[in-house]
Amino acid sequence: MSAASEAADAEVAMSSESSASLRGNMGVLELIxxxxxxxxxxxxxxxxxxVAVLLGNGVGTPVAFLVCGVIVAMLAVGLLTMSVRLKRPGGFYALITAGLGRVVGLGSGFAALTCYFVALLSAYALGGIALNTIIVDLFHGPKVAWWVWAGLMLVVTSVLGHLNISFSSRVLTVFLACELLLMIAYDISVLAKGGAHGIDFDSFTPRQIFSGSTSIAFLFGMGLFGGFEATVIFRDEVRKPERTIPVATYGVVALLAGLYAVTAWCFINxxxxxxxxxxxNKDLVGASTNSIKEYTGQFAYDAATVMLFTSSFALALAAHNITARYVFNLGADGIFPRRFGQPHERHASPHRASFALSVTALLVLGVFVAADVPEADLYARLAxxxxxxxxxxxxxxxxxxxIYLLRDRVHGKAVRPAAASLVAFVVLCVTLVLATKNFTLLTGATGTTKDVLIIMIWGVTLGGTAWAFYLKRNRAEIYNSIGRQ
Structure with a gap:
């Protein structure tokens, strides 16, 4: 590469970095x-x-959810301590780069992008199925292919993704408020009516906590806290991030752990x-909806049917926003085309990253449709x-x-947050081993399909590290910017 070319690249990088800043006005509640x-x-x-009750530790499931919440809270302590010292966007991609270096950091960036992209696709699949159910069962309309409704969801999320995050957050607030009201009403109804045979606390006894498969219960429980890092990803788009992000992070973990543990306990009762x-065991699909109908009435049952779609849509919108910001950050660093890392002049949104994400999602969904993948299998495997x-x-x-906090102790008291994170690391390593061992249980995939999916996930991560090595040798100016450095 010529000196002139290097100078031009460096100038582009600096100008991109100065302009690559998203803006928003989310408060604590909106972020949560x-x-x-x-x-x-x-x-x-x-x-x-x-499913967690059936395959995990049965009646002891609420405790498993609470324990997973404690582990995630321990990780959140270190996450927030580190984010205070690294006041930059990028989420896990930026944090892992700072702690483990640029090579692992870029691999993690690719892994995170794949992770949230897969979540987005699964939300489209579930939303298409749910909306079809609403039209057929509630309104007695014609049955339409799931991918038609999934395509409609994609168009709406693309439009919202083009606008400022504050608008999307208001939409999500409305949908989530309805979901929380339904679940709270259900919990209160079960407790007020005394459950099936009176409210009992068997879920919290050692005999039930360690019944069934505690390892599977823990594996399912950890999946409940997906996306909690988004509080850090949206750093540039919240008011007073030094205050908003910590309160929102702990609020998210506490709300999820408490809500799911209480609801699981009420469901059991x-x-x-x-x-x-x-x-x-007899009716896995209808167990929750039948319970809602019995304790909260027909209206709540119909509302739950509708909210399965609205919840899927909210999930898709949130997943789209998170994934688009990973594309944006990788574009701002020069890993992807830098135009993806430029915010909209008016909306201060990652509009180009959002559009590229939507096009990619549309193409992948098209492949699924062409391959005639059964809709139920598609959602289960993607999830x-x-x-x-x-x-x-x-x-x-x-x-x-x-590692970062132990290495960076000069800034203050970091030993306890570091220790909490390393304890969480050990537990999560065990969880990863269990996830690999029980991959068929997680995805429903067997044989060659199972092997291909595992290779795909690890291949993307290793591909990111290989690309980092290439950049180190051939494009040092881009390599040095990995992880929003």
Whole structure:
């Protein structure tokens, strides 16, 4: 490369860095709701909690959720301590780069991008299925292919993704408020009516906590906290980030752990500890909706059917926003074309990154449709693939935070947050081993399909590290900017 070319690249990089700043005005509540919407609470209640009860530790499931919340909170302590010293956007990509170096950092950036992109695709698939169910079952309309509705969701999320994050956060706040009201109403109804045979606390006894498969319960429980890093990703788009981000991060973890643990406990009580296992074994799909209908009435049952779609849409919008910001950050660093890292002049949004993401999602969905992948299999496999890749990210970021804080003790008291992160790292390593061992259970994939999916996830991560080595040897100016350095 000529000296003139290097100088030109450096000038582009500096000008891009100076302009590559998103803007927004989200407060604590809006940020919490944006992140929690990514988890799709109604989706978790209707489809996830019964599965966790059946395959995990049964009646002891609420405790498993709480323990996972404690582990994530330990990781959040280190995350926030490190983010105070690294006041830059980029989420896990930036933090892992700072802790483990640019090579691993770029690999993690590619892994995070894949993780959230897969979550986006799974939300489109579930939303298409849910909307079709609403039209057929509630309004007795014609059955339409799921991908038609998924395409409609994609168009709407693309439009919202083009606008400022503050507008999307208001949309997510409305949807999430409805979901929370439904779940709170259900919990209160179960408790007020005394459940099936009176409210009991068997879920919190050692016999039930360690019943069934505690390892599978823990594996499912960790998946409930996906996207909590978004509080850091949106650093440039919140008011008073030094205050808003810590409050929102702890608020997200506490809300998710408390909401899901209480709802799981109420769900178990709605059938009774002695009967719930038999119920989920016989009717896994309808266990939650039937319980809603019995305790909260027909209106709540119909609302839950509708909210399965609205929750999927909120999840898709949140996943789109998070993924677009990863594309934006990789563009700002020069890993992707730098135009992807330029914000909209008026909306201060990652509009080009958002558009590129939408086009890519449309193409991938088109491949799924052409391959005639069964809709139920598609959602299950994508959701499981997301959970697996998310655990990989957590392992990397826990190690990165621990190493960075121990190395950077000169700034103050960092030993305790570092120790908490390293403890979380050990637990998460065990979780990753369990996830690999139980990959078929997570995704429903077997044989060659299972091997291909595992190779794909690890291949993307290793591909990112290989690209970092290439940049180090051939494009030092881009290599030096990896991780928003």
């Amino acid at each position: 709701f944006t992140v929690v919407a990514y988890n799709g609470p109604v989706v978790v209640f209707l489809g996830f909690i019964p 709605s059938y009774g500890a002695a009967a719930v296992m038999d119920t989920v 499981g693939l997301y959970s697996y890749s998310f655990v990989i990210l957590l392992v990397l970021v826990a190690l990165a935070i621990g």
